[in-house]
Amino acid sequence: MALLLLAWIGLEEGRCSGAVVQFIFGDSLSDVGNNNYLTRSLARPALPWYGIDFGNGMPSGRFTNGRTIADIVGDTMGLPRPPAFLDPSLDDETILNKGVNYASGGGGILNQTASFFIQRYSLWKQIELFKGTQDMIRLKIGNEAADRFFKQARYVVAMGSNDYINNFLVPIYPDSWNYNGETFTNYLITTLESQLTVLHSLGVRKMTLFGLGPLGCIPLQRFLASSGQCQESTNKLALMFNSKSKNLLENLSRTLPNVTFKFGDAYSFFQKIIDRPKTYGFTNSSAPCCSTGNIRPAITCTPLSSLCKDRSKYVFWDEYHPTDKANELIANSFVKALGFGKPKKGTN
Numbered sequence: 001m002a003l004l005l006l007a008w009i010g011l012e013e014g015r016c017s018g019a020v021v022q023f024i025f026g027d028s029l030s031d032v033g034n035n036n037y038l039t040r041s042l043a044r045p046a047l048p049w050y051g052i053d054f055g056n057g058m059p060s061g062r063f064t065n066g067r068t069i070a071d072i073v074g075d076t077m078g079l080p081r082p083p084a085f086l087d088p089s090l091d092d093e094t095i096l097n098k099g100v101n102y103a104s105g106g107g108g109i110l111n112q113t114a115s116f117f118i119q120r121y122s123l124w125k126q127i128e129l130f131k132g133t134q135d136m137i138r139l140k141i142g143n144e145a146a147d148r149f150f151k152q153a154r155y156v157v158a159m160g161s162n163d164y165i166n167n168f169l170v171p172i173y174p175d176s177w178n179y180n181g182e183t184f185t186n187y188l189i190t191t192l193e194s195q196l197t198v199l200h201s202l203g204v205r206k207m208t209l210f211g212l213g214p215l216g217c218i219p220l221q222r223f224l225a226s227s228g229q230c231q232e233s234t235n236k237l238a239l240m241f242n243s244k245s246k247n248l249l250e251n252l253s254r255t256l257p258n259v260t261f262k263f264g265d266a267y268s269f270f271q272k273i274i275d276r277p278k279t280y281g282f283t284n285s286s287a288p289c290c291s292t293g294n295i296r297p298a299i300t301c302t303p304l305s306s307l308c309k310d311r312s313k314y315v316f317w318d319e320y321h322p323t324d325k326a327n328e329l330i331a332n333s334f335v336k337a338l339g340f341g342k343p344k345k346g347t348n
């Protein structure tokens with residue numbers, strides 16, 4: 001009996017001191033499969049050519065040809081890649097060993113963002129799902145071990161692009177006429193403040209918030225600008241969001257006990273890649289690699305789209321999302337700036 005008890009304690013302790021896992025909250029930039037299970041969603045990377053440079057080359061649930069930024073950052077930190085929340089194989093053992101990814105294409109800080117896509121998980125919804133995950137783990141390993149597990153886990157929150165691109169900047173949505181750029185950004189930041197405070201109350205301690213990239217330079221935004229140039233007004237919104245959310249994290253780091261909240265900023269690095277692609281090994285930083293030619297803009301890349309010749313030479317994969325190669329450079333810039341370890345070349 002004593003022996004059994006010892007073995008059992010050893011097992012529980014081994015698990016709790018050993019596994020540091022990640023929980024990821026985000027949108028299509030971090031989705032690893034949730035939207036493919038949301039069958040009514042209009043934003044699903046379910047068909048080729050998504051995933052063409054990942055694993056067996058079939059759609060991987062990611063909105064890119066290869067890895068996401070969060071994949072690469074996590075790999076560099078030596079953390080396992082968390083499976084999608086809706087992955088049917090997700091069970092409590094998997095959660096204890098790998099964490100969970102709640103990210104969903106079209107998801108926003110605001111519930112009403114990207115309603116056009118019909119199905120997607122907003123950040124509030126993702127937090128609700130996280131609570132459910134916590135209940136499940138508490139039942140499995142008990143409250144104390146669960147508290148330790150969730151406090152030592154790493155968290156990523158990467159949201160906000162859709163709140164601009166698929167809400168504020170779309171003139172059919174009320175938010176676009178009820179707010180101006182500054183008041184809308186403040187609305188996002190106060191909402192984000194409540195969300196991060198709730199996450200803290202749930203035991204989130206080590207969190208990285210990824211800031212936004214130059215949203216005005218994604219192919220869709222260039223297409224909508226008749227000049228084909230980046231939309232500077234959109235870029236200004238992203239910069240405003242970044243500066244206010246960075247300030248929010250500084251404030252929360254002062255007011256909430258025991259937190260390490262970091263702001264990951266790759267905006268200016270991403271802008272440099274777009275402005276001087278050749279310096280970084282790219283040939284094209286304006287058009288999507290996967291494109292339907294003159295039927296633009298298309299929400300997703302499809303089997304009818306044509307692909308660029310060399311996917312590692314394009315910064316953008318589709319109208320919205322960077323390629324694996326661009327994600328790698330951006331992720332390495334995050335890792336360096338945040339002191340997360342030595343950037344390295346990963347594999348898909």
Ligand SMILES: *[C@@H]1O[C@H](CO)[C@@H](O)[C@H](O)[C@H]1NC(C)=O
Pocket residue numbers: 111124125128
């Ligand atoms: C947002 O959605 C969640 C459910 O996902 C709901 O609980 C919450 O009340 C909503 N918040 C607002 C401000 O609409």
Ligand SMILES: *[C@@H]1O[C@H](CO)[C@@H](O)[C@H](O)[C@H]1NC(C)=O
Pocket residue numbers: 189244245247248251
């Ligand atoms: C951070 O705190 C300062 C000082 O209290 C305040 O003026 C500022 O508005 C806060 N920023 C955010 C984003 O909440």
Ligand SMILES: *[C@@H]1O[C@H](CO)[C@@H](O)[C@H](O)[C@H]1NC(C)=O
Pocket residue numbers: 257258
């Ligand atoms: C903060 O950390 C200290 C030391 O680990 C602990 O005693 C305290 O209870 C923590 N506070 C909160 C609110 O988690």
Ligand SMILES: *[C@@H]1O[C@H](CO)[C@@H](O)[C@H](O)[C@H]1NC(C)=O
Pocket residue numbers: 283284285286287
């Ligand atoms: C990028 O590719 C698009 C579409 O193939 C093309 O129209 C554009 O001229 C290219 N840009 C550069 C800088 O080569």
